[in-house]
Amino acid sequence: MAGISKTVVSIKPGKMEEIYKLIDSQSHYVTELAGLIGFLVAETGDHEITIIGVYDKTESAEAASPTVQKVFAEGAELMASPPNRGVYSGKWYSS
16 A cells, blocks of 8 residues: 655745745655655645655655655744644555
């Protein structure tokens, strides 16, 4: 089964554009991770984003945690609270 990570991030008001710039500038750290198939960022609230990562297996998603924490540490001043990341087993479907 695939490994799926879901990270919910609360953003300080007025900082959404800056958080997207941060993700754009730091995304190469994530896209280079072993086992990553891809990730997406969705605005799931006025001041919230949800990031879904898809990995070849759950162990790869778990091994990515230090890199993900490093990226979020760079943008801590933009966040209203620490990110909430979970890793799950699942299936990935694509066309």
